[in-house]
Amino acid sequence: MSHFYGVLRGARGGATRYGSVKSGMVGQVASWQGAVRVQMWNTDGKDMVHVSFVPWRGVGPVRVLYAGLFPKT
Numbered sequence: 001m002s003h004f005y006g007v008l009r010g011a012r013g014g015a016t017r018y019g020s021v022k023s024g025m026v027g028q029v030a031s032w033q034g035a036v037r038v039q040m041w042n043t044d045g046k047d048m049v050h051v052s053f054v055p056w057r058g059v060g061p062v063r064v065l066y067a068g069l070f071p072k073t
Contacts, residue, residue: 004040034060040070 004019006027019025024041035056040049047070053063 003042028054030056032056032059046070 001020002018003021004025006017006019006025008015008017008027008029017025017027019040021042024039026037026039028035028037030036033056035054036051037054038049038051040047042048048068049070050067051065052067053061053065055062
């Protein structure tokens with residue numbers, strides 16, 4: 001059963017992907033100025049997340065926006 005669910009939409013329509021507790025999930029969206037990467041995984045029953053700016057084709061900053069437990073509401 002899927003624990004993580006990803007959706008991507010663009011000019012050619014949408015795509016979905018699933019991730020398990022074991023596999024986790026990584027997504028990236030890029031422009032000519034850099035990219036944003038989101039990683040999610042599960043450790044000891046807790047969902048963890050890492051959101052960062054990363055270079056794309058050698059262009060763009062490296063900056064962590066958030067790293068830690070997925071916030072609870």
